[in-house]
Amino acid sequence: MGDLVSFRDFTIKDYHGRLQKGEFSVEELVKMFLERIERVDGLIHAFLSLDSERVEKRARELQEKKPQGELPPLWGIPIAIKDNICVKDLPTTCGSKMLHNFIAPYDATVMERLKAAGALIIGKTNMDEFAMGSSTENSAFGPTRNPLDLARVPGGSSGGSAAALSALEAPLALGSDTGGSVRQPAAFCGVVGLRPTYGRVSRYGLVSFASSLDQIGSMSRKVEDCITLFEVLSGSDDRDSTCAPYPPFSRREIPPEEEITRIKVGIPKEYFSSGVDRSIVKSIEEVFHLLRKRGIECVEVSLPHTECALEAYYIVAPAEASSNLARYDGVFYGLRSEGDTLQEMYSHTRTNGFGREVKRRIILGTYALSSGYYDEYYLKGMKVRTLVRKDFEEAFQTCQLLLTPVSPCFPFLLGERTMDPYQMYLADVFTIPSAMAGIPGISINCGYHDHLPIGLQILGKPFEEGWIFGLALLIEKLLSLPSPLPHLESRKGSEQ
């Protein structure tokens, strides 16, 4: 049996090679990860629930029925699922007291696809309540810590999934990205996170936060695995009307390296303003340097509506959320706090069930949709959204892809920004515009400052994830950084 530490830079292909050779069984592989979780998750708190017994049983079944020849794409590979994606018979709490007792009675479309591809659901990961937050501190079940520095946040809202990958508690994970909730934690934890084009992955079974922005994202330690996972998840779904009628993504859509080195890459100047940490700018400029050496032209472009995108987002997303979260009323499922009247029951349930940030956004969104304010807020927000989309369309006239930092800052300390929501919102300033435009983007690690990782974002045209992956693979190869492996058991702090 192998040692997980030696799996640091493994991809699914490597695991499959070992499984094929019989170096270890699926059950043994799953056990290695479960043991790792048992050893380190007390420090990180990436998981809200584990499905140890069933996953081991399923691993045995898979091993017994091991197919001859080629293995299904995710055969025997453990995966961690953000706790706002419904997995049949598992808790789906959304990090909220409101759903503390909710067991999903059905599988999300992506879960059906993962199961069909042979993946093993190992557990559900921590998150900001209903995906509202950028640090995973808004979880009703306590925060997750950044495995690379336990005093710091892992980002959010998919902080549990990013931390689990970073700590090698799982080789793959699902997150959800509404305004940056996959890409920002991936950057903070030194892993890979893709936000697909809006409509490329079915949302059926993803608990809605802001329906017009939510997308399920693939998360992994290497770009290669992110591609494999995305191939499994993507494709049309007749249970989600907003899912595009496109076939699943295929790696054949990724242009060969020679073609990648002939493209023009845009550098939006608004993403390198004074508000961005200088070490982050420096690290990303080094990437430009490497790319230029390979013949890639890097040109400055402008996305003038970057700043108002953030403000428009904090109208549109809460507006949709205020309606999406109305269903948590204590009547049919989830938490109920009794009252003498129906109104009291509603009021007690929602007062007790929701945390501060969720309440803040429900109030914000309710206000933005109220009669008399609708035109001034919601409608205006939607108009800004069109302008943001046009910004990108214009930029993509001249270049194939855009390169930006994921976050203007490094992972902050726990508690550092909790009292100042605006500072917290700023953490998503570079991921929100592309989410508003519905375009795809990936976050990959491009280096470290001290021990803290720096995320690089590649944005592309709608439904052109192939180009994004192409450049991401090239950059990953040029940088050849090892995937994170913090020494957590000895509590000596961390190293990359």
Add this chain to the structure above:
Amino acid sequence: MKDFYVTIGLEVHCQLLTQAKMFCRCSTDYIGKEPNTLICPVCTGLPGALPVLNRRVLELAIRTALALRCEILPQVVFHRKNYFYPDLPKGYQISQYDFPIGVRGIVEFVSGGSKKRVRIKRVHVEEDAGKLIHEGPSLPWNSSGVDFNRCGIPLVEIVTEPDLRSPEEARDYLIMLRSIVRYIGASDGNMEEGSLRCDANVSVSRDVETLGTKVEVKNMNSFRSVFRALQYEIDRQKALLEKELPILQETRHWDETRDITVAARGKEEAEDYRYFPDPDLLPFSIEPKDLEEIAKTIPELPLERKERFMVEYELPEGEAGVLVQEKEVADFFEECLKEFHKPRMLCNWMLTEVLKNLNELEINITESKISPSNLAELLKLVDKREISGTIAKGILEEMFKTGGRVKEIIARKGISFITNERELEKIVRETIEKNPQSVADYLSGKEKALHFLIGQVMKVTRGQADPELAKNLLLKELNSGE
């Protein structure tokens, strides 16, 4: 006494006749089903579930809007209507707002003997809510339950302009509307079972130029209760105006048992539903080609059909109106006409005997055991005087019960018809001999006496004589004896 001007507008909800609910695949066949047996994650608003439009809903709604002569809007947009209620599991209802399916329609109908028209403001679709249950075997004491079986069933809402002037007009419009939605197969329009629901806006004014204060009346569960509730409400408002008391803008509920409208409890401030486009359902456009296809499926509607019946079959307006009210009845009539071409006689039989039997059996014509050719066969015998009307009525009743053919029933019942004139002459003579008083009465000018004598002949023959023939023979005999 000054004049009063009454203004009524109606908002009607009809359940659309689809197999599956509006946004999921659950069955809509909920009547009499155990609570919460026709539900899924979508129609109960479970976290993560998403709506997908059942295209059949759109088809039926467009058909309805076209039948009401509406303009069809090119874009289909769904909005969320946000409010809290236990029968609304998502905390919002998926409805339509500034882009209804159809606008600016017209319905023509007859009321009080003259033709009326009401303008249709809008026709839109939305999902039905669940149902609160306040008593039941599985409910703990002092608690209520929610049955989601009805939740998500498609509704079409039809809103009129305030063009109706009296409770009679409101009722007659509703009868026509129900007839139309049934003709086009959009809804069964059953008010008692709740598949057609009606709310009314009523105002009374003393000045023809200005509208009075609008009062909304709800909870009317039959055509009769709509009529009575409106009448009550108009009288109430008139009385207030006469006393120069204010009329409150409010919602009132019709109390069927007390025959009055009662002000709804609770706060009356206008609720803010915070409508916004549902981001789970992207707007889409209706192709002109699809619209044409749907338009082709609309049959001849009741009013046109009535007018055609009046011209083509020379039926009086009243009879034609009743005949076309139910499409199936009118279809049956025309089917029967193919084999028995005497429209007036057939119409009389349809409206009296056939409808009487249907009412007694509490079924509609498609559920009955009698076919158009059965009826044609029977009426042919009556027409050829092979059987009497009385006998025919008996046979018809039997046909409704057992569904046999006319000849079989006649054979089975041993009915033989006395058409032999000489045999009947003998009976007529005997009858005259036995009833000298009646004969005297008749001869002194009392017409009624003749009817009595005919009755006696029928009695002796146990109804098997042709009454027309009996009458003629009686007259011949009586007049010859003069």
